[in-house]
Amino acid sequence: MTQDDMKKAAAEAALEFVPKSGIIGVGTGSTANYFIDLLATIKGRLDGAVASSVATAERLKRHGIPVVDLNEAGTLAVYVDGADEATVHRALIKGGGGALTREKIVAAASRSFVCIADEGKLVEVLGRFPLPVEVIPMARSLVAREITALGGEPVLRQGFTTDNGNVILDVHGLKILDPVALEERLNQMVGVVTNGLFARRGADVLLLGTANGVRRLS
Numbered sequence: 001m002t003q004d005d006m007k008k009a010a011a012e013a014a015l016e017f018v019p020k021s022g023i024i025g026v027g028t029g030s031t032a033n034y035f036i037d038l039l040a041t042i043k044g045r046l047d048g049a050v051a052s053s054v055a056t057a058e059r060l061k062r063h064g065i066p067v068v069d070l071n072e073a074g075t076l077a078v079y080v081d082g083a084d085e086a087t088v089h090r091a092l093i094k095g096g097g098g099a100l101t102r103e104k105i106v107a108a109a110s111r112s113f114v115c116i117a118d119e120g121k122l123v124e125v126l127g128r129f130p131l132p133v134e135v136i137p138m139a140r141s142l143v144a145r146e147i148t149a150l151g152g153e154p155v156l157r158q159g160f161t162t163d164n165g166n167v168i169l170d171v172h173g174l175k176i177l178d179p180v181a182l183e184e185r186l187n188q189m190v191g192v193v194t195n196g197l198f199a200r201r202g203a204d205v206l207l208l209g210t211a212n213g214v215r216r217l218s
């Protein structure tokens with residue numbers, strides 16, 4: 001079974017969390033793309049979806065799924081999205097595709113966050129995947145110095161601008177033993193928009209595609 005097969009299996013398992021009507025939130029990335037393609041097969045029952053990125057909005061529209069502005073949607077029943085790393089406690093690193101801020105907003109607006117991933121994303125300690133931090137461009141150097149003082153090695157994501165017009169610092173060299181504390185500490189830095197730790201609000205359900213089927217953690 002390939003990694004893509006495992007992503008697809010996790011995406012398929014998430015379909016059972018899609019309500020019989022209403023609007024859901026949809027994430028960004030290769031695993032979320034599998035979910036969107038599957039969602040298209042049951043689109044008749046949905047009123048639409050809130051997208052966590054421009055790329056996801058375009059994919060939803062290509063499938064004929066109406067894209068709804070979050071401000072018009074109210075509270076969403078469920079948000080389905082991938083992750084770059086996950087623990088058994090359902091704390092996550094996200095933002096490898098740079099969509100972390102809108103992802104965190106849509107997750108916060110949803111009653112339930114269902115995370116879909118292949119088993120290769122499961123780790124004991126978060127941090128081997130460089131932690132993305134979205135920063136207002138003029139604060140890039142200031143925030144980089146503060147992160148260095150915390151023991152991280154921030155690297156500017158070259159040639160990349162987020163959907164919100166900001167830059168990403170990918171922070172290497174972290175061993176994140178207390179993800180909630182680090183998420184809060186980074187959020188307190190002036191100039192930081194969001195960081196890719198989803199720990200204060202982690203996934204409510206984690207669906208991991210494995211060689212032996214889909215493992216569910218909740």
Ligand SMILES: O=C[C@H](O)[C@H](O)[C@H](O)COP(=O)(O)O
Pocket residue numbers: 027028029030031032081082083084093094095096097098099100103
């Ligand atoms: O910004 C991107 C998102 O956080 C993705 O959900 C994350 O990078 C995982 O992507 P993929 O499903 O392609 O591994």
